[in-house]
Amino acid sequence: MSDPAAPPAILLRGLTREFRGRGAPFRALDGVSLEVAPGGIFGIVGRSGAGKSTLLRCVNLLERPDAGTVSVLGREMTALDEAALREARRGIGMVFQHFNLLSARTVAGNIAFPLEIAGIPRAEREARVAELLPLVGLEARRDAYPAQLSGGQKQRVGIARALASRPRVLLCDEATSALDPETTEEILALLRDIRDRLDLTVLLITHEMAVVKAICDRVAVMEAGRVIEQGRVFDVFTRPAHPTTRRFVAEVIGHVVPPGTVARLPAPNAGEERRLLQVLFAGPSSTRAVVSEASRRFGLDLNIVSGRIDAIGAEPYGLMALAAYGPPPAIAEAVDWMRGLGLDVAEIAGEDAA
Numbered sequence: 001m002s003d004p005a006a007p008p009a010i011l012l013r014g015l016t017r018e019f020r021g022r023g024a025p026f027r028a029l030d031g032v033s034l035e036v037a038p039g040g041i042f043g044i045v046g047r048s049g050a051g052k053s054t055l056l057r058c059v060n061l062l063e064r065p066d067a068g069t070v071s072v073l074g075r076e077m078t079a080l081d082e083a084a085l086r087e088a089r090r091g092i093g094m095v096f097q098h099f100n101l102l103s104a105r106t107v108a109g110n111i112a113f114p115l116e117i118a119g120i121p122r123a124e125r126e127a128r129v130a131e132l133l134p135l136v137g138l139e140a141r142r143d144a145y146p147a148q149l150s151g152g153q154k155q156r157v158g159i160a161r162a163l164a165s166r167p168r169v170l171l172c173d174e175a176t177s178a179l180d181p182e183t184t185e186e187i188l189a190l191l192r193d194i195r196d197r198l199d200l201t202v203l204l205i206t207h208e209m210a211v212v213k214a215i216c217d218r219v220a221v222m223e224a225g226r227v228i229e230q231g232r233v234f235d236v237f238t239r240p241a242h243p244t245t246r247r248f249v250a251e252v253i254g255h256v257v258p259p260g261t262v263a264r265l266p267a268p269n270a271g272e273e274r275r276l277l278q279v280l281f282a283g284p285s286s287t288r289a290v291v292s293e294a295s296r297r298f299g300l301d302l303n304i305v306s307g308r309i310d311a312i313g314a315e316p317y318g319l320m321a322l323a324a325y326g327p328p329p330a331i332a333e334a335v336d337w338m339r340g341l342g343l344d345v346a347e348i349a350g351e352d353a354a
C-alpha cells in the first residue's frame, strides 16, 4: 500500500501544454501539479477533453510539456536527453484502451514484443513470457492470436506486455473503457493484484468514477486542463467540494438529496425554519438513535430525507440527509451536539446538493 511519507513515485509540477492550430493556441493542460505515492493507485477522472490523455502522455514524455517538470522514481524526465529517456521509459509500462496488439502475433509474441525491441536475447524473452502468462491468467492461450481472444483476454495481454520490462510504474489509459462491466471488474481486480504482487505504482485515467471507487486510493478531478479537486478517494466521495466533482460522485453513489425532494417537503411553521442537513458518519452503525435523541433534546422535528450505508475500499460510511424543522437556535444547538458526537454535519442547499 502507499506510504504518504515516502518520496513520490510520480511528481508533476506546473505542467502546461498548448496545441497550436490555425486559430488561437488551445491550452490542454494549464498548470497541473500532482504527486503519486509509491505503491498507490491514483486515478485521474474527467470528462472528454479535460486533458487526461495529454497529462498521462506527459508522464513518459510521449507528450512534451511546454512548461513544468515531470519526475518519475526520483528522475527528472523533462531533463533527460533522448537516449536517457528511452532507458527511463522502460521503467514505465503503459496499458491502452484499445489494447494495441499486433494481430499477426500470438499472445506470447505480443508480450515479448517490447523485449525484442529492447534487444533482449530470445531465451530471456521466453523465460519472461513464461512468468507473465500465469500472472495474467493466460497460460492456456499462449499461442492464440488476438482475433481469437475476448476483450478481457486482449487486455490481459496488454497488461502482460506492459509488465514485460519489469516497470515500477504503470500508466493506464482508459484500460477498461472498451470492456463490459463484469470484465471491467476482472481487469480492475487484476491491476490491484499485480500492484500488490509487484509493488507497482499505478496512475490511471478514466471518465468513470466507478473505476476510481473500485480501485484507487487517491483521485484528481480534471476540468479544462486543470485539477479542480484531489485527495483520498474516501474524502472526495464523501465530501466532494467542487460542483463538477459532486456530479461525478452522484453518478456512482447517487444524490444525497434526490432531485425533486425539497419541493415535496412541508413548509415550516410560523417562527420556525427548515434546514437541510447532511450527516456523514464513518462506520456501519445507524444514526437513527441520534436522530430521535436530537429530536427529543432540542424539540425539533427531524425528517430523514435519505440515507445510505456504503463502503469505499475497506472504509464503511453512512450518509444521511435530514430536514430539520424548529426554531433556528435549537437547530444550531442540535448541530453542535451531533458534531460533539463525532458526526460530520453540514448544511446543504437542497436541489443541487450532491
Ligand SMILES: Nc1ncnc2c1ncn2[C@@H]1O[C@H](COP(=O)(O)OP(=O)(O)OP(=O)(O)O)[C@@H](O)[C@H]1O
Pocket: 019, 020, 026, 027, 028, 046, 047, 048, 049, 050, 051, 052, 053, 054, 055, 207
Ligand atoms: N495533438 C493535438 N492537437 C491538437 N489538440 C489536441 C491534441 N491532443 C489533444 N488535443 C486537445 O486537447 C484537449 C484535451 O485532450 P485530451 O485527449 O488530453 O483529453 P481527455 O480528457 O483525455 O479526453 P478524451 O477522453 O476524449 O481523450 C482536447 O480538446 C483535445 O482536442
